[in-house]
Amino acid sequence: MRNNTDEKPNLAGVAASHPRTPRRAAGTSWRDTMAALPWIGPAIILVIGVVVYPAGLMIYNSFRNISRSGVDKGPAGFDNYLEVFNFPYFMPILLRTVIWVVVVVAITLVISLALAQLLNKAFPGRMLVRLAVIIPWAASVVMTTLVFYYSLEPYFGIINKFLFDIGLLDDSSGYGWTKNANSAFAWSIVVAIFVSLPFTTYTILSGLQSVPEETLEAAKLDGAGPARSYIHVVLPQLRPALSVAGLINVINVFNSLPILKTMTGSLPGYDADTIMTLIFKYIQTNNKIDVASALSVIYFAIVILIVAVYIYVVKPMREV
Amino acid sequence: MTAAAPASRSTVERRRARRFTADEVTISHVVWRLVAGVAVFLVFIAPYVVMFFSSVKSKSEIRSVDPTYLPETWHWKNYVSMWSTPETPLPHNLLSTVVIAVLATVLVLLVSLPASYYLARFRFPGRMAFMFMVIVTQMLQPAVLTSGLFRQFLQLDLLDTWWAMVFINAAFSLSFAVWIMHSFFASVPKEIDEAAQLDGAGRLTVLFRINLPLVWPGVVTAIIFTFVSCWNEFAASLVILSSAEKQPLSVALTKFVGQYETSWQYVFGVSVVAIVPVVLLFMLIEKRMVSGLMAGSVK
Numbered sequence: 110m111r112n113n114t115d116e117k118p119n120l121a122g123v124a125a126s127h128p129r130t131p132r133r134a135a136g137t138s139w140r141d142t143m144a145a146l147p148w149i150g151p152a153i154i155l156v157i158g159v160v161v162y163p164a165g166l167m168i169y170n171s172f173r174n175i176s177r178s179g180v181d182k183g184p185a186g187f188d189n190y191l192e193v194f195n196f197p198y199f200m201p202i203l204l205r206t207v208i209w210v211v212v213v214v215a216i217t218l219v220i221s222l223a224l225a226q227l228l229n230k231a232f233p234g235r236m237l238v239r240l241a242v243i244i245p246w247a248a249s250v251v252m253t254t255l256v257f258y259y260s261l262e263p264y265f266g267i268i269n270k271f272l273f274d275i276g277l278l279d280d281s282s283g284y285g286w287t288k289n290a291n292s293a294f295a296w297s298i299v300v301a302i303f304v305s306l307p308f309t310t311y312t313i314l315s316g317l318q319s320v321p322e323e324t325l326e327a328a329k330l331d332g333a334g335p336a337r338s339y340i341h342v343v344l345p346q347l348r349p350a351l352s353v354a355g356l357i358n359v360i361n362v363f364n365s366l367p368i369l370k371t372m373t374g375s376l377p378g379y380d381a382d383t384i385m386t387l388i389f390k391y392i393q394t395n396n397k398i399d400v401a402s403a404l405s406v407i408y409f410a411i412v413i414l415i416v417a418v419y420i421y422v423v424k425p426m427r428e429v
Numbered sequence: 430m431t432a433a434a435p436a437s438r439s440t441v442e443r444r445r446a447r448r449f450t451a452d453e454v455t456i457s458h459v460v461w462r463l464v465a466g467v468a469v470f471l472v473f474i475a476p477y478v479v480m481f482f483s484s485v486k487s488k489s490e491i492r493s494v495d496p497t498y499l500p501e502t503w504h505w506k507n508y509v510s511m512w513s514t515p516e517t518p519l520p521h522n523l524l525s526t527v528v529i530a531v532l533a534t535v536l537v538l539l540v541s542l543p544a545s546y547y548l549a550r551f552r553f554p555g556r557m558a559f560m561f562m563v564i565v566t567q568m569l570q571p572a573v574l575t576s577g578l579f580r581q582f583l584q585l586d587l588l589d590t591w592w593a594m595v596f597i598n599a600a601f602s603l604s605f606a607v608w609i610m611h612s613f614f615a616s617v618p619k620e621i622d623e624a625a626q627l628d629g630a631g632r633l634t635v636l637f638r639i640n641l642p643l644v645w646p647g648v649v650t651a652i653i654f655t656f657v658s659c660w661n662e663f664a665a666s667l668v669i670l671s672s673a674e675k676q677p678l679s680v681a682l683t684k685f686v687g688q689y690e691t692s693w694q695y696v697f698g699v700s701v702v703a704i705v706p707v708v709l710l711f712m713l714i715e716k717r718m719v720s721g722l723m724a725g726s727v728k
Contacts, residue, residue: 139554142553148547151544155540155596155603159578159581160569160601163574165577166581167577227465232459238467240712241469241473243712243718247657247704248704249679249707250661252678252703253476255682255685259483259691260476260479266496267496303476311718370663385573388576389667392579402580405576416569420564426557426560
């Protein structure tokens with residue numbers, strides 16, 4: 110399959126000008142690149158125009174002094190970065206961002222491993238359960254979060270009522286979960302785990318299906334119980350699936366805005382913010398696009414670092 | 430010799446016996462899986478069941494101090510009256526969501542179909558660089574670049590336009606579409622192309638007439654994924670689209686939060702309308718997500 114592409118580097122009409130001279134496996138002439146351009150050019154233009162250019166502009170703007178009305182007032186050196194680091198809530202927000210990512214991804218991975226194990230086994234109605242697990246993936250995160258937000262309202266929230274009915278709350282009026290930064294943040298973590306589960310579970314499930322039946326049988330023959338064969342046979346083979354699931358999950362959770370924006374956005378102060386929500390407060394509330402750019406550049410650098418780790422660990426380039 | 434033979438036979442027998450009991454799925458296994466399955470099912474649909482029930486509750490019931498699990502009276506009329514609410518022009522927001530998602534998906538398809546086909550068939554200098562670009566941008570999301578995108582579309586005088594969001598959504602969904610369609614095209618034998626070309630078919634005919642019928646599951650998967658992610662996009666729309674009429678539903682609905690008297694029944698009615706189609710689309714490609722996730726590493 111992969112060798113298909115190795116031989117004839119082009120058929121698009123240029124072949125005539127190259128009589129049958131033996132060529133290296135990969136195309137080597139610029140003519141081949143030019144022949145490729147009509148096919149891949151639009152994709153390159155789109156990515157350079159709407160991903161690379163704004164990234165460059167953002168880095169440039171992070172060193173400029175831009176007024177609240179959007180006028181560029183000249184170079185600012187590292188002032189915008191200094192403003193970020195000198196912001197009194199910066200360190201707590203940074204710490205909270207780390208907690209946000211680590212807690213959400215770790216719990217998501219653990220639950221997903223169990224969920225995938227269940228969905229990989231035969232039982233009546235499995236298809237229905239699989240389809241149910243997909244819903245939070247397809248549904249808008251904002252809308253999913255809004256249900257949680259409403260259900261957590263004191264007096265008329267259904268989660269409060271439920272917790273009271275099963276005896277976990279002793280006040281029928283409930284608790285103002287979303288009125289307080291810490292509990293609102295904790296519930297945001299719950300929502301983030303909930304919406305992260307489908308992707309992670311499905312990635313692990315696809316990994317599970319590539320575990321050869323024979324290795325499990327061999328483990329059984331050698332007398333390994335279910336727990337032992339899971340830890341020593343299945344888990345090692347799930348490594349690639351777990352790395353994909355884990356790293357993409359880290360990036361998604363790291364970049365997540367809608368959950369915290371919806372859950373904690375109406376709270377005053379900075380006690381439930383992560384760097385991502387802080388960036389949007391700088392853009393929208395404070396109108397400081399230059400400082401927002403500086404903060405985004407720092408964030409962008411971290412994302413690129415995670416992508417580098419992803420490429421190093423998962424080696425997606427092998428497939429091409 | 431005489432001692433070893435029965436010993437080895439007994440291990441074989443023991444092994445056979447163990448394999449039999451281990452492979453046999455007992456009734457209690459199935460019951461436990463079923464119980465776990467029902468629990469998982471309930472947890473995953475619960476928020477959406479609450480969403481649906483709330484969407485048909487009356488205005489007084491949705492804010493009643495002792496909330497009801499099931500609606501006392503089913504106010505189907507909410508689904509009509511919800512489109513004229515003072516918080517935000519919801520019909521416009523629905524239109525924006527549809528227009529942006531459809532146009533972005535079409536653009537992604539137009540751009541990624543030829544690119545993924547060519548990548549799967551030909552080697553050329555720069556191919557690896559292009560694939561590298563695809564993999565890196567696949568991991569990026571508009572949120573982290575929003576401040577750059579805002580200034581860029583200000584320069585282009587395209588702030589607060591559908592076109593800005595069409596381009597943004599398309600650019601950030603492009604790589605996944607290229608990635609997944611490329612793997613489908615690569616699985617079609619090159620000989621089929623060559624045979625068609627000997628018969629005098631041009632490149633485009635080979636792509637559309639010969640390859641497309643073979644790779645359409647991959648194309649459908651790419652289309653659905655692109656459409657759903659554009660449908661739900663939030664971060665960039667929040668900053669790029671400032672006028673209420675142009676905002677998609679994901680942004681518009683957040684305006685209800687923190688209102689003095691939120692019309693939750695309307696929020697959830699609109700949510701149901703927005704969620705059902707994309708959930709159905711996702712369910713269509715469920716099988717492919719199990720088989721193809723590792724290859725495509727979907728976001």
